[in-house]
Amino acid sequence: MGKLVRLRIDDREVEVPEGTTILAAAEAAGIEIPRLCHHPELSPAGICRLCLVEVDGRLLTACYHPVEGGMEVRTDTDRLRRLRRLNLELILSDHPLDCLVCERNGSCELQRYAYEYGLETNRFVGPDHERRELPAREDNPFIRYEPDKCILCGRCVRACDEVQGRGVLDFTRRGFATRISTGLDRSLVEVNCELCGQCLAVCPTGALTERARRFRGREWELDRVETVCPFCGCGCRLTLHLKGGRIVRVSGGYKGFRLCVKGRFGTAFVHREDRLKVPLIRDGDGFREATWEEALDLVAGKLLEIRRKYGPDAIAGLSSAKCTNEENYLFQKLMRAAIGTNNVDHCARLCHAPTVAGLVAAFGSGAMTNSIDEIVDADCILVTGSNTTEAHPVIAQEILRAARRGATLIVVDPRRIELAERARYHLRQRPGTDVAWINGFCHVILEEGLWDEAFVRERCENFEEFRAAVERYTPEYVEGITGIPAELLVEAARAFGRADRAMIFYAMGLTQHTSGTDNVLAIANLAMLTGNVGRRSTGVNPLRGQNNVQGACDMAALPNVLPGYQGLSDPGVRAKFEAAWGVDLPERPGLTVVEMFRAALEGRVRAMVIMGENPMVSDPDIAHVAEALERLEFLVVIDIFPNETTRYAHVILPAASFAEKDGTFTNTERRVQRVRAALPPPGEAKPDWEILCGLATRLGYPMSYSGPAEIMEEIASLVPIYGGISYGRLEGEGLQWPCPTPDHPGTPFLHKDRFPRGRGRFHPVEYRPPEEEPDGAYPLVLTTGRVLWHFHSRTMTGRVTGLRELSPEAYVEINPADAARAGIGDGERVRVSSRRGAIVVRAVVTERVPEGTVFIPFHFGEQAANLLTNPALDPRSKIPELKVCAVRIEPVDR
Numbered sequence: 001m002g003k004l005v006r007l008r009i010d011d012r013e014v015e016v017p018e019g020t021t022i023l024a025a026a027e028a029a030g031i032e033i034p035r036l037c038h039h040p041e042l043s044p045a046g047i048c049r050l051c052l053v054e055v056d057g058r059l060l061t062a063c064y065h066p067v068e069g070g071m072e073v074r075t076d077t078d079r080l081r082r083l084r085r086l087n088l089e090l091i092l093s094d095h096p097l098d099c100l101v102c103e104r105n106g107s108c109e110l111q112r113y114a115y116e117y118g119l120e121t122n123r124f125v126g127p128d129h130e131r132r133e134l135p136a137r138e139d140n141p142f143i144r145y146e147p148d149k150c151i152l153c154g155r156c157v158r159a160c161d162e163v164q165g166r167g168v169l170d171f172t173r174r175g176f177a178t179r180i181s182t183g184l185d186r187s188l189v190e191v192n193c194e195l196c197g198q199c200l201a202v203c204p205t206g207a208l209t210e211r212a213r214r215f216r217g218r219e220w221e222l223d224r225v226e227t228v229c230p231f232c233g234c235g236c237r238l239t240l241h242l243k244g245g246r247i248v249r250v251s252g253g254y255k256g257f258r259l260c261v262k263g264r265f266g267t268a269f270v271h272r273e274d275r276l277k278v279p280l281i282r283d284g285d286g287f288r289e290a291t292w293e294e295a296l297d298l299v300a301g302k303l304l305e306i307r308r309k310y311g312p313d314a315i316a317g318l319s320s321a322k323c324t325n326e327e328n329y330l331f332q333k334l335m336r337a338a339i340g341t342n343n344v345d346h347c348a349r350l351c352h353a354p355t356v357a358g359l360v361a362a363f364g365s366g367a368m369t370n371s372i373d374e375i376v377d378a379d380c381i382l383v384t385g386s387n388t389t390e391a392h393p394v395i396a397q398e399i400l401r402a403a404r405r406g407a408t409l410i411v412v413d414p415r416r417i418e419l420a421e422r423a424r425y426h427l428r429q430r431p432g433t434d435v436a437w438i439n440g441f442c443h444v445i446l447e448e449g450l451w452d453e454a455f456v457r458e459r460c461e462n463f464e465e466f467r468a469a470v471e472r473y474t475p476e477y478v479e480g481i482t483g484i485p486a487e488l489l490v491e492a493a494r495a496f497g498r499a500d501r502a503m504i505f506y507a508m509g510l511t512q513h514t515s516g517t518d519n520v521l522a523i524a525n526l527a528m529l530t531g532n533v534g535r536r537s538t539g540v541n542p543l544r545g546q547n548n549v550q551g552a553c554d555m556a557a558l559p560n561v562l563p564g565y566q567g568l569s570d571p572g573v574r575a576k577f578e579a580a581w582g583v584d585l586p587e588r589p590g591l592t593v594v595e596m597f598r599a600a601l602e603g604r605v606r607a608m609v610i611m612g613e614n615p616m617v618s619d620p621d622i623a624h625v626a627e628a629l630e631r632l633e634f635l636v637v638i639d640i641f642p643n644e645t646t647r648y649a650h651v652i653l654p655a656a657s658f659a660e661k662d663g664t665f666t667n668t669e670r671r672v673q674r675v676r677a678a679l680p681p682p683g684e685a686k687p688d689w690e691i692l693c694g695l696a697t698r699l700g701y702p703m704s705y706s707g708p709a710e711i712m713e714e715i716a717s718l719v720p721i722y723g724g725i726s727y728g729r730l731e732g733e734g735l736q737w738p739c740p741t742p743d744h745p746g747t748p749f750l751h752k753d754r755f756p757r758g759r760g761r762f763h764p765v766e767y768r769p770p771e772e773e774p775d776g777a778y779p780l781v782l783t784t785g786r787v788l789w790h791f792h793s794r795t796m797t798g799r800v801t802g803l804r805e806l807s808p809e810a811y812v813e814i815n816p817a818d819a820a821r822a823g824i825g826d827g828e829r830v831r832v833s834s835r836r837g838a839i840v841v842r843a844v845v846t847e848r849v850p851e852g853t854v855f856i857p858f859h860f861g862e863q864a865a866n867l868l869t870n871p872a873l874d875p876r877s878k879i880p881e882l883k884v885c886a887v888r889i890e891p892v893d894r
Contacts, residue, residue, distance in 0.1 A: 141802025235667020277683025320612025324663025358520025385509025
């Protein structure tokens, strides 16, 4: 904290840091000053003049003016009240007085101040009074704009620029005609808008509102339930506003108002008519409705029969990163204790299995080391394998905010993603060559003496072996492998090495390779070499793709560990769980996702239980997945909608969505947060945890809990990193693990004084080419990823009309040079083929992808990119190589 300044506000002694505004100082003293243009998360504007205060007879704008020592501030004099009334009258003179039908009635800040200042009449309104009458605009799927209700406070302009970094809104025209609009008054879908709704969230009046909420409930009629977003791993807190058993609107988010388009507008799927509402049992080529008793009896009977005939390892289960911690815990408990197999896995195998394997080997813990709110204070940020603005939008906001404040942003990605356009350095590597460029960074940092010798000496081991391994990765050698110009590699490595606080962010672009674990080990080497571990605003930060993929891993929905990453092969650990669960546990690690389907093809796996996963879209080489599912003797799927995978089920069990159950999610920064039921499940659907308890009991292993809170108590008793977590402690912001005791505050960043394994271990890693490289028959490299508008397999977002309109189908990005060679025009339908299958999609000719590389989003089951991808596995983490395979592209109609 800097120098303190002492002043008096309304006769109260106040002491605040130098540079604090008068408004902030007053708030710190519990004194409220009216304001309309000010927002605590935006820069001060001084537009509305409601925050005027008196200082020694002078009038100052409190939101803008910093405190000075010895100030005597008055916030509520007769003079100030007259001036504020004047300002309010002027604003209201050009404002419609339709509060009775305005969506912000009861929450409008202008309405509140008009009431508080008793504005029964307005001196500036008469029979000949001129007032703007502008038509409302609904030229996008989500946001209604009524410009005649706009008071020109500029909050929306600043939110779009300072928070979202888009800058699509501004003041247009002049004088009385001034209004907020886009360039040339284009619609929001025609400009660089992400429809995040930050503008709507900060608007003080009814000028910006949600289209879907119109006439569906006034503010005081709405119930409110605090919960957590069901989409990506950012873990934004949501407030669901409800009336009549339906979600009317969504608010909340990071810092109280920051959400992405999916979090703010993407929950309508909850009310879709095609929700699964009753258990279904296969009947010929279709399904018939059944009671819960019949369905669960059938499932238990078939699983027991298959276990009796073939043994417990003939059964496999896929848990879900979309379900709660408590449900993932019960799922793996059911598989291990009730069925007797370690054949349990989930989609983390397809995204961050190398993170767990690599970071556990290097540090002793396989999770994001630091926190989201530390990003803004970093000096340098390295992003690789993450299209952060589309996959983790709220984290991208913080990265861009840090860059605007002076942090050096380095992006290593074959595609020219949005972050690359904002970066100081963009390094475009050939897909699958990450070990080479990371080793190249380390080589430069060592050669130029930029490494942290003290940290390496005191905190790490195996350094000399690592140093010898990177010696040959000169910039010129790396350029030959990666295509990154040697000079650019050196400049970026220097920037990273010179930074005092450097953060590394990565996602599936780094992990979904046959060398995925080596890539993560190389990143850990780079962080340790520069001493960027164990301090604020540093660290290795894998971005988890789904809302609870971190928690599903924590709960051991994995084949080789027990909850809390406790060793399956450790007799003491196994004995602890055996005593708690009352059974002998299998010791041999189970099968991973891809191995399960291979085993099904070979007849070794005869039955599967799939909860909240859709492998017919998310897994590689989908044609073989379909064949494997068809060969199963029995498949039960627990889900909220019919999808590509339920088509193969023998029994479908209807589950509750995130809005219909209690529990916890753990986000990408290890933050455990409460999920709360806001609605009853539709029809006869049940929360997954209740379904699992009913099934386990029928399997001869009774599981009975009063609710998710009791399940969390059991988790805390067995999992040291969750030992201090209870529902009573999770109100508000939640807790970050490790949280070992009931009085522990949680851990914002890891490895402060030591690594869990003692010393951090350097691992020499060598570049290995991808399993499949382009050739004459398949001359292009395909890489896959996400788009902003959709989540995972589109089971949820594909049922939200606005999101579907914004992104209705898959496409392939292709470089103009490659398109010219193939005779392909922009927008043309093309066939993309690999050695495993083919799909037809629309071509997008763009320099966003480099020559020789094409990109397809994987969300679309009807145009599934994963029909093409390679199921070759990383030998250590068993992740498939989803990010590199060889393809060819040809026009469909020629």
